[in-house]
Amino acid sequence: MSADPLTRPDTARRRPAWHVATVAELAPETPTAARLVLDVPTWPGNDAGAHLDVRLTAPDGYQATRSYSIASSGETSRVVLAVDEVPDGEVSPFLVRELRPGDQLELHGPLGAFFVWQPSRDDRPVQLIAGGSGVVPLYAMAASHAAAADPAPFRLLYSVRTPRHVFFADELAALVGPAFDLDLAYTREAPDGRQGDIGRITKDTLAARTIPAARRPQVFVCGPTGFVEAVASWLRALGHAAADIRTERFGGT
Amino acid sequence: MTHLDGNVLAGALADIFSVDLTPASARCTGCGAVAQLAEAMVYTNAPGIVARCATCDHVLATVVDAGDRLWLSLTGLSGIELRRA
Ligand SMILES: Cc1cc2nc3c(=O)[nH]c(=O)nc-3n(C[C@H](O)[C@H](O)[C@H](O)COP(=O)(O)OP(=O)(O)OC[C@H]3O[C@@H](n4cnc5c(N)ncnc54)[C@H](O)[C@@H]3O)c2cc1C
Ligand SMILES: [Zn+2]
Numbered sequence: 201m202s203a204d205p206l207t208r209p210d211t212a213r214r215r216p217a218w219h220v221a222t223v224a225e226l227a228p229e230t231p232t233a234a235r236l237v238l239d240v241p242t243w244p245g246n247d248a249g250a251h252l253d254v255r256l257t258a259p260d261g262y263q264a265t266r267s268y269s270i271a272s273s274g275e276t277s278r279v280v281l282a283v284d285e286v287p288d289g290e291v292s293p294f295l296v297r298e299l300r301p302g303d304q305l306e307l308h309g310p311l312g313a314f315f316v317w318q319p320s321r322d323d324r325p326v327q328l329i330a331g332g333s334g335v336v337p338l339y340a341m342a343a344s345h346a347a348a349a350d351p352a353p354f355r356l357l358y359s360v361r362t363p364r365h366v367f368f369a370d371e372l373a374a375l376v377g378p379a380f381d382l383d384l385a386y387t388r389e390a391p392d393g394r395q396g397d398i399g400r401i402t403k404d405t406l407a408a409r410t411i412p413a414a415r416r417p418q419v420f421v422c423g424p425t426g427f428v429e430a431v432a433s434w435l436r437a438l439g440h441a442a443a444d445i446r447t448e449r450f451g452g453t
Numbered sequence: 454m455t456h457l458d459g460n461v462l463a464g465a466l467a468d469i470f471s472v473d474l475t476p477a478s479a480r481c482t483g484c485g486a487v488a489q490l491a492e493a494m495v496y497t498n499a500p501g502i503v504a505r506c507a508t509c510d511h512v513l514a515t516v517v518d519a520g521d522r523l524w525l526s527l528t529g530l531s532g533i534e535l536r537r538a
Contacts, residue, residue, distance in 0.1 A: 216467040253464040267461050311463035313473040314491035425455045447492070449458045 214244045214310050221279065221305045230365045233284040233333065234296040235271075240279050240307065248273035248344035249316035249337040249420070252281075252309030256291060266291040269337040269422075269448075270310065271368065273344045279307075282367050284333040286452070315420065315448040317341040319348040324418060327411045328356040329431055331401075331423025332365070334450055338422055339368045346375050355381040357410055359401045359427065362389040383409050401427075403434040413439035418446070425449040456505075459493040465502055465516045469525055472535060479530040483511025487532075490514075504529075 225237035246252075251269045272280040285296040299305075315337060317326065326345070328338040335358055345354050360366050366384065376382050387400050411417040419440060421431050428449045435445050463475045475491040486508040493504040493513055501517030506529065513529035527533075 215471070216464070216473075251460070251463070265464070267464065308464050308467070311467060311473070312460050312475060312491075313463075314476040314489060315460050425457065447458060448460045449456070451455060451457055453455060 214246060216309055216311055217242070217244075219243060219307045219309070221307050223299055223301050223303045223305065224278070226299060226301060229282050229367055230284070232296075232365070233282055233367065234299075236281040236283060236295065236299065238279045238281065238305065238307075240277050243277045243279055244310070245275040246270050246273055246279075246310035247313075247316040247318055248340040250310040250312050250340075251315075251337065252279070252307050252311055254291065254295070255306040255308065256294065257306070264290050265308075267311070269340070271336050271340050271343075273340045274347070282333065282336050315422070315446055317344065317420065319345070319350045320352060323351050323353070325353045325355070325411050325415055327417040327419045328354065329401075329406075329410065329419065329421045329423075330356065330358045331427035331431075332360065332450075333367060334421075334423025334427070334448070335360075335367050335372075336422075337448065338420060339372060341420065342375050342380055343371065346377075346380060351379070353379055353381075353411075355383065355411055357383045357385060357401070357405075359385045359387060359423070361387050363391050385409070401431065403437065406431065406434050407438055413441075416444065419444055420446050420448075422448040423450060424452040426453050456494045456496050458495055459489070459491040459504060461495050461497065462490060462493075462502065462504060462514075462516070465518065468523065469516075474533070474535070477533050477535045479513070479533040481506040481509060481511055481513060482529050482531050484509035490530075 219240050219242050221238040221240045224239045227235050229235040251267050253265050253267050255265045257263050268281045283295045286292045330338045390398050421428050428447050432447050459475050466474050478489050480487050496503045501515050504514040511529050515526045517524040
């Protein structure tokens with residue numbers, strides 16, 4: 201017996217597959233990162249927060265695969281990524297510096313039904329917490345939330361080195377409104393006049409600047425592995441249930 | 454390299470299973486903890502991918518991709534529960 205095609209969930213239609221992408225646009229995102237706009241004619245669309253795997257193949261056949269979160273969502277054949285260069289990395293320096301418009305890439309996706317947000321039509325608040333490039337899937341969620349005019353209140357706490365290192369800075373600023381609050385926490389350098397606020401996120405930052413556990417927010421945390429693990433443990437200490445915290449680790453320290 | 458988590462398994466498992474297993478809940482055969490596969494600790498620097506229990510570090514699953522062949526072991530998992538959307 202097959203499911204009614206009208207009520208079949210998006211995730212069933214969006215079965216992962218291999219796709220050939222053509223680089224449509226490339227632009228610097230931050231001093232160390234690039235935004236990649238890809239044309240993927242066969243792309244089935246994706247939920248906000250999903251990722252894909254990029255596979256590079258060297259002339260000798262050697263292959264390297266890495267995961268990248270998708271900054272875009274919904275029914276579109278334009279797929280947007282934002283990649284931060286990891287010095288001496290195998291894949292990211294190529295994507296950030298060597299890629300040119302018109303180049304082709306092999307992609308596997310869309311992937312991941314755990315770290316995704318779908319419009320819910322309930323008003324349970326959502327707290328997003330990002331470190332560095334970990335903002336990519338959370339930006340997709342915030343943009344999708346705005347596009348759907350979803351009533352759930354959203355907040356993003358974003359830990360970032362300096363104002364120049366903010367990914368999707370203009371887009372995030374444009375989303376700010378009654379249903380979306382953006383809070384930037386600078387670790388190295390703040391805009392003029394805010395030098396006193398510099399520092400890494402701590403348990404106290406979370407207590408003061410995120411939606412309290414008493415309001416039962418759904419929390420999404422994404423960034424370097426060490427950041428995600430510290431934040432998730434502080435959230436639990438602050439009373440959030442483990443089941444309310446979803447995490448995605450990007451690696452590194 | 455430090456570990457990742459079970460989200461990164463989605464690509465490797467999509468080549469094998471027709472549904473995404475990363476949001477599935479499963480019991481660790483080491484300590485009995487039940488968690489979603491996305492919450493496992495995943496090491497990708499071994500010859501293959503190794504997923505370990507976040508509670509007790511027991512090996513839950515391994516995937517080794519050798520190009521023309523693929524090995525999958527799920528011996529550390531029991532009672533995998535998939536939700537129909
Ligand atoms: C689900 C998922 C989604 C991701 N989404 C994004 C994204 O949207 N944007 C993005 O820029 N990256 C993202 N990443 C990280 C990305 O997959 C790569 O790990 C990263 O680009 C480094 O790859 P590389 O081949 O250049 O470095 P490698 O050759 O793999 O590593 C080189 C050195 O850098 C260290 N390293 C590895 N990864 C990182 C890291 N993330 N940060 C710091 N040091 C690291 C390694 O330990 C190693 O010592 C994501 C990872 C996952 C698992
Ligand atoms: Zn265990």
